[in-house]
Amino acid sequence: MRKLRARLLTKRLVVLAPVLAVGVASVVLLVQESHAQRLPAAPFTAAQADAGRAIYATSCSACHGADLGGGFESPQLAGSNFMRQWGDRTIGDLIGFVQSTMPPGNRSGLGEEAYLNVVAFILSRNGATAGNRALTLSAGVTIGAIASGQLPVAFQQGPGTQAAAAQSSAASGNGQARAGKGRGAAVPARNPAGEITVVGEVKDYVPVTDAMLRNPDPADWLMIRHDYHASNYSPLNQITRDNVRDLQLQWVWSMANTEGGTNEPAPIVHNGILYLNNPGNILQAINARTGDLIWENHVGGVPGSNSMRGLAIYGDKVFLTTSEAHLIAVDARAGKKLWETVIGDRSKGDFRTSSGPILVKGKLIQGLGGCERYRDEKCFISAYNPDTGALLWKFETIARQGQPGGDTWGTLPNLFRAGGEAWITGSYDPELNLTYWESRKLNRGCASAANRAPARLCIRVRP
Secondary structure, X not given: OHHHHHHHHHHHHHHHHHHHHHHHHHHHHHHHHHHHHHOOOOOOXXXXXXXXXXXXXHHOHHHHOOOOOOEOOEOOOOXXXXXXXXXXXXXXXXXXXXXXXXXXXXXXXXXHHHHHHHHHHHHHOOOOXXXXXXXXXXXXXXXXXHOOOOOOHHHHHOOOOOHHHHHHHHHOOOOOOOOOOOOOOOOOOOOOOOEEEEOOOOOOOOOEOHHHHHOOOOOOEOEOOOOOOOOOOOOOOOOOOOOHHHOOOOOOOOOOOOOOOOOOOOOEEEOOEEEEEEOOOEEXXXXXXXXXXXXXXXXXXXXXXXXXXXXXXXXXXXXEEOOOOEEEEEEOOOOOEEEEEEOOOOOOOOOEOOOOOEEEOOEEEEOOEOOOOOOOOOOEEEEEOOOOOOEEEEEEOOOOOOOOOHHHHOOOOHHHOEEOOOOOOOEEEOOOOEEEEEEOOEEOOOOOHHHOOOOOEEEEEOO
């Protein structure tokens, strides 16, 4: 009877949910309309916005999407992320940037009137209201003063618009990184602080030292790719070509099945304990001999996110990163979260990552991704205190004007120099005291086929 009652209650909740959703949508719509009414008319005409719609469809939508939601390395042009990037800049700045960089392969090739019309269309899709003044190159109005980032009702109902996609893009917090899910896929809300779901303790734990990392026990695998030189090779010699046929299955472990998550783990092993990062940032300690689970911690992060490619271990802590670039330390003995550090300044947008850190001379060195968007803070490699999570240093992978290598970008302003993600864990040469990282391609514009080829660099940073 209790089970039957529970089912009936569940059905009632399911029925009520759409009713509540309609109410919430109505409130959001009223807020949007109220905010739009408070904004002054923008310095462009309705005719310019209409003409810009057609130009955008033929020259811009292939990269930035019909709903202006962005895709691949092409930035979002409508919604919260766009407003974070451009809200405090002028319309003239936006016109100048679009004209000097777009479209790829034909920069400045559309003609002055076309660029003005495209910008008028972009502003209108961000809640700006057309006025009586035509848009000009010298428009000095701040974008945040005339645009809200919310899609106007007129565009939701107008012909030829992608109403449902654009409304979702503008109203659902689409400024979050898409974490590789492709155009239009919004990222779910982040889980709160970690939760230990299986309680246990690693017995007779031995803290990991710098000496162990330099000369690991043959039975240990203390970092991604085994050692500082990233050899991906184990020195164990019990298994040979003569006895390999005699190997037998000892145990099988079913990893966490989180909806929407993907899996590319790189577990580590210390003193017979296997530490495994599952999709959704579920960290487990497993007896490598028996396959028995010792402890488990849902450390927090975006539900359904990728499993990171590597972990690090040092002292009495295991270190991991989450897909939205949070660096976390967990007690190696019992799985308790000890500290959490947000990588980078999030006031102007988000970062992400897909690999863990490497521990070098008492420093956690971590790469970064999600740097294809135009922002003042560039992609960087950074080092952190393993005891506290405090930032020790960072090295930007994008050269600014006046810095060594800055001239290779020509006259492009610093704001529009992007890319350079070091998203794969680096290696280290103890003799030269250098750590080596490979960076992803540099980004100057739309991710067309011609512009998507990687331009990789090897970056060497002294710890």
